[in-house]
Amino acid sequence: MLNIPQKGTWVGRGSMLMSLVRKITTFGIVPKSSSLSLESYCQVNDNDRVYSKNRAIDSFIKVGDFDSALQVFDETPLYDVVSYNLIISGYRRCGLLKESFGFYNEMVSRGIRESESTFSSVLGVCSDAGFYAQGIQVHCRVVLMGFGLNLFVGSSLINLYMQMGQENLGLEMFDELPERNLETWNLVLRGLCEVGRVEKLLELYFRMKWDGVQCNGVTFSYLIRGCCCFTNGGSFEEEGRQLHCDAIKLGWVEINVFVANALVDLYSACENLNDARKAFEDIPLKDVISWNSMVWVFANNGLLVDSIKVFSGMQFWGNRPSIRSLVGLLNFASGTRNIGFGKQIHSYAMKMGFDSGSAHIQSALISMYGKCGDIERSVAIYENAEGRTLECCNSLMTSLMHCGCIGDVVEMFGLMVDEGIGIDEVTLSTSLKALSVSALTSLASLKMVHCYAVKLGLESDLAVSCSLIDAYSKCGRIDHSRMVFEQLQTPSTICFTSIINGYAQNGMGSEALKFFQAMIHKSLKPDKVTFLCALAGCNHSGLVKEGKILFDSMKTSYGICPDRQHYSCMVDLLGRAGLLYEAEKLLIKAKGNEDTMMWSSFLRSCRVHKNEKMGRRAAKVLMELEPENPAICLQVSNFYSEVGEFSTSMEIRELAMARKVTREIGHSLIETSNHSSYTVAGNFLHDDFAMFDELDIESQDSEDDIDIDFFDIPSWKSERGGKVLVNVDSFGAVGDGVADDTQAFQKAWDTACSTPKAVLLVPQDRRYLVNATKFQGPCAEKLVIQIDGTIVAPDEPKNWNPKFARQWLEFSKLEGALFQGHGVIDGSGSKWWAASCKKNKTNPCKGAPTALTIDSSTAIKVKGLTIQNSQQMNFIISRSDSVRITGVQVTCPGDSPNTDGIHITQSTNVVLQESRISTGDDCVSIVNASSNIKMKRIYCGPGHGISIGSLGKDNSIGIVTQVVLDTAVLKETTNGVRIKTWQGGSGYVQGVRFQNVKMIDVANPIIIDQFYCDSPKSCENQSSAVNISKIIYKNISGTTKSEKAMKFACSDSVPCSNIVLSNVNLEKKDGTVETYCNSAQGSGYGTIHPSADCLSTHDNKNIQPIIDHNHDIVHTEL
CATH class of the missing domain: 1.25.40 (Serine Threonine Protein Phosphatase 5, Tetratricopeptide repeat)
Structure with missing residues (x-):
């Protein structure tokens, strides 16, 4: 008799009952002879429980209750591959891709074998989340488990590699699949569409037709969108139209809105707006x-x-x-x-x-x-x-x-690099364009951006390549431009135009025409810009015949109507060649009666070739067109002066002065042998002059013969609020290096400091002898100190004013001031050095002046100056905030005592970059109460390296925090990167990072010295010390002269802590190297040579945050 369970026994066990029913229906009726009983079927086994559990998980996921699904999964430790597949796909459906992949890792670690559904889901997660490295690892397991030829797993792998941009690998896997469905074909088409591989896309379409694969709306959508792309060969409009016809034949245009939308995009991309409108209007819904x-x-x-x-x-x-x-x-x-x-x-x-x-x-x-x-x-x-x-x-x-904010563009590029935002072809192209028009672009800066392009694999991008060609040519390195051009596999019209323009601007017209002919031979059609660049090359090289042929071919051969610029170029070419009649005829034909540029060029040619009659016509037209243009006034005035009409010439000058017009200053930059020469034309500064990185200067086509007496006044200000020039010569400075110009400098300073937007100018090619002086603020806004000449100090210490025993040129209480120029501040320090106790121990030890001091100031910028031969320290930044130093060179002999290059004390938010320092002491020294100091791209040598300290002298408190040295070369220095403290002091040094440093024959590459003693007498041993912690040395390599490449000599009472070494590799050319440690705690990561096992280890949890911690330096002027 059957043992029927009592009522209520099946409550909550409906799924088990269904399982029982399925078993019965599967195995059929139980024979009477069987010993099985209903009781045995009612005993639920593990498989039943797992099945029931999976059904419940699936139900919760389908209704969107994923939390309940997870709860069911965690209730019992019974799982199978289906359980994990459900949770993995559930996480993916909720957008929790990291958790989904983590669940897969758990599944593998539990030894549960994957199914094809597992691999399809996990590979989809890797594609969606960009887990490409993990996706490749999963691919390895796919092969290992024998699913490599599975259709669904193979499709997921194809999708992964297409998402990675490895379309060739995706195609290879596609070809290896033994069978393919339409979805697989569409996956490959989508990948090729996204990367613009139109030829391969169309080739695949023909394979589909050949294999008899029936396309659907998705297929045509990808194919048609692919034809929206443009290549060097032009557009794919005809191929797109053929696809349009095929889609109509198969009936997909009327019923599939995606195909219709793709057609709209196709015709709009091909600039066929009528067909785009028609495609839009034909969409039914x-x-x-x-x-x-x-x-x-x-x-x-x-x-x-x-x-x-x-x-x-x-x-x-x-x-x-x-x-x-x-x-x-x-x-x-x-x-x-x-x-x-x-x-x-x-x-x-x-x-x-x-x-x-x-x-x-x-x-x-x-x-x-x-x-x-x-x-x-x-x-x-x-x-x-x-x-x-x-x-x-x-x-x-x-x-x-x-x-026109050129400097800000370059600074933005640096910000994006520093903050890890990323760089693409638009970033590189824009940065290169900014560098190409900057007044002080250097070859090194262009090469740096070029290296970024190569590193990112974007050097072959057409926009980046064209920008590189343009930038190198404007820097005078047309050979580099040609190298970039020749590396292009399929240069476009724009690329040819760039290289033609480069040769033209560098006066190599014949080479420019050769590239023009090469472009024609490649069946590329030149446009208006191409012709303009080629004509400019003819103009610069005097190729009259070639220029005429080129100009005539524009309309006859290519159907291009010359515009104003083409006519202007030809007028200038003919005028320079003395063909004034042809030039004037062409000018009139171009309807240039309202074009100042053409008439100005024509007047210049008339002056050169002494044609007074034509010159008078040109002068009259120019004065009618732009009587307020200062360049026009000067040119016409000089013309009348040359033909003997001095009264007319003076009238024009007086008229210009009455209208208060001024000439905009021009500039040129020539770089030879890694040295830049910056030349300024004219004697007055315009609103946008002298801000180098921040304000752009546009060159004017000015006269060669500048009449200095045109506006002969010492300082001048326009009604438009432009810059005010304060020239020290106008205040009595002699500039012969002998006469004392101190008072003249002080008077000029008083005027400049009290005048808004003033430029205190120290002219070039002059030597000004200046005694110790304090230039004190506060001053009016936007003060610029433009040092282009040389300022020298008296060379005799005996005659030095004792009132300024430690200063020579001191600037204080300034805000927002800019120091710049290519001038020199020369301390004449040789006699001071000879009197030092370090040179001769019989001499008394006493201080000496500092060449340049900036004290108690805010938002200061120093650019391009050279400081040399200082009496003692070269450049001090004291009690200041937000100081940016760029492109400064400090030079002193290697045996000059106490001549620290740049000394930072009690200052915050200081940036020192792209500077070269050679001294007899520390290249950079950072002492008490300084924080947020960033040094980047520094060259040091000879000297004593980069030092923090000394700190704690005479039991004082020393605090230095948040210091970064990033990218530096130290060559033949006494020390490399050093932290030095006296015994007995207190305070702390923390948050310091030295990274990307190259050492070349440095005596002590890495050193912490808490027993520092710079005294003729021995120092007393004391227990207290400055606390040193959280110091990072990362990516430091090179050669050392000493066996102890790394020295951590820390205080026994206050040990150094949290020292982190990451990828340090220091070698000695003729022997082994080692690390010395005393009371130092830290850890090493990556390659550490010599070994730093002597560092006592401690909890790494305290170290890891230091590595990731990156403090931004705040600049109030930004």
Whole structure:
């Protein structure tokens, strides 16, 4: 008799009952002879429990209750591969990709064998999350487990490699699959579409047709979108039209909105707006993508009315505008410089909530305001953005470039590198453009950016390559430009134009024409810019015949109508050659009666070739066109002076002075043998002069014969609020190196300090003897100290004013001042050195003056100066905040005593970069009460290295925190990176990082010395000491002269702690090296040579945060 369970026994066990029913239906009726009983079926085994558990997990996941699914999973320790597959896919569905992959790791560690569903899910997680390294590891397990040829797993692998940008590997795996379904084909098509491999995309399409694979709407969508791309061979409009026909034949255009939207994008990309409009109108049921695509198409092609109509129609039919629509409208505002319309779209974006959460909208807003000239608003949007994305940074860079903030573009590039935001082809191209127009671009800076491009694999990008060609050529290194060009596999018209322009600007017209011919032979069509560059090359080289042929071929051979610039170039070419009649005829033909540039060029040619009649006509036209242009006034005045009409010449001069016009200063930069020569034309400074990295200077085509008496006044200010020049010569400075110019400098300082936007100028090619002087503020805004000449100190210590025993040139209480120029501050220190007790122990030990001191100041910049032969310390920054030193050179003999290069004391937020220091003492010394000091790209040698200290002398308190040295070369120095403290002191040194340092024959590369004693007498042993902790040495390599390459001589009473060594490799050319430790605690990571096992280890948890900790230096002037 059957033993039936009592009522209530099955409550909550419905799934087990169903399992029992399935077993019965599977095995059939139990024979009477069988010994099995119903009781045996009612005994639930582990498989039943797992099955029931999986059903419950699946049910919870399907209804979106993933927490309950996890709870069911954790209730019992019974799992199988299905259990894990469900949780892995559940995590992926919730967007928790890291957790999903972690669950997979747990599954493998438990020894549960993967199924094809496991691999498909996990590979999908790796593709979605960008876990590419982990994806490759999973691929290895796929092969190991024998799933390599499985269709679904293979499809997931193809998708992974396509997402990684390794489309060749994806194609290889695709070809190895024994069978393929339509989804697999579409995966490959999508990958090729995204990377722009149009030829391969079309080749695959023909393979599909050959294999009889029936395409669907997704297939045609990828194929048609792929044809939107452009290559050097042009567009793929014809191929796209053929695909359009195929899609119509198969009926996909009418029923698949994705295909219709792709057609809209295709025809708009090919600038065929009529077909794009027709494709849009033929869509039976337009979705939001259709509407937004058409808004974007019309806006980006300048059809504002059509764009607004579609925009309004979209909302009328209940479709919400997307980010793409708003970006298109903002791009229209940018292109037309219509800031009013842009503000309206901005307001709408704020109303719809798009302004804060979308990087695309923020980027478009930054670009719109920048292109419309409101750079302050662009910066404000950037600073208020939730995250510093690469797209927003690039938009700000291009906006700064458009507004002429060249230095800010370069600084932005450095910021993006330092903060790890990332760099792409737009970043590199914009940075190179900024460097190419900067007044002080160096070859080293161009090479640095070029190296970044190579490192990132972007050197073959056409935009980056063209920018490199342009930048190198403008720096005078056309050989580098040619090298970049020759590395391009398929140079485009723009690339040829860049190299042609490079040769043209460097006066190599014949070479420019050779590249022009090579371009024609490659069947590339030149455009207006190409012809202009080639004509400029003919002009610079005097190739009249070639220039005429080139100019005539524009219209006859290529159907290009010359514009004003082409005519201007030809007028100048003919005029320089003395063909004045042809030049004037061409000028009139070009309808150049309103073109000042052409008439100015023509007048210059008339003056050169002594044609008074034609010159008079040109002068008359110029004065009618632009009587307020200072260059025109000067040119016409000089012309009348040359023909003997002095009264007319003076009238024009007086008229110009009455109107208070001034000439804009010009400049040129020539770099030879790694030295830059900066030359300034003219004798007056314009609003934008002398800010090097911050303000751009545009060269004017000025006269060679500058009349200095034109505005012969010592300082001058325009009604427009321009710079005020304060020339020390105008205050009685002689500048012969013999006469005492101290009073003249002091008078000039008083005037400059009290005048807003003043430029205190020390002219070049002069030597000014100046005694010890204090230049004290506070001063008016935007003061510039422009040192182009040489300032020398008296060389006799006996005659030194005892009132200034420790100072020579001291500047104090300044805010926002800029020190710059290519001048020299020479301390004439040889007699001071000879009188030092370190040179001769019989001499008394006493202090000597410092060449340059900046004290109690804020937001100071020092650029390009040379400080040499100081009496003692060369450059002191004292009690100051936010000081930036760039491109400074400090030079003293290696045996000059106490001549620290740059000494920082009681100062915060100091940046020292791209400087070269050679001294007889510390290249850089950082002492008490200093913090947030960053040094980058420093060359030191000879000298005593980079030092923190000495600290704690005479039982004093010494505190130094947050110091970074990044990228430095120390050559033949006594010490490398050093921390030195006296015994008996107190305080602390912490948060110091020395990284990316190259040592070349350094005596003590890495040293901490808490027993420092720089005294003729021996120092007394004392127990207290400055606490040294959290010191990082990272990526330090090179050669040492001593066996003890690393010395950590720490106090027995206050040991050094948290010393971190990471990738340190120091060798001795003729022997072994070792590390010395005394009371030092720390750890090493990576390669450490010599071994630092002598460091007593402690809990690494205290060290790890130090490695990741990176304090930003704040500059109030920014």
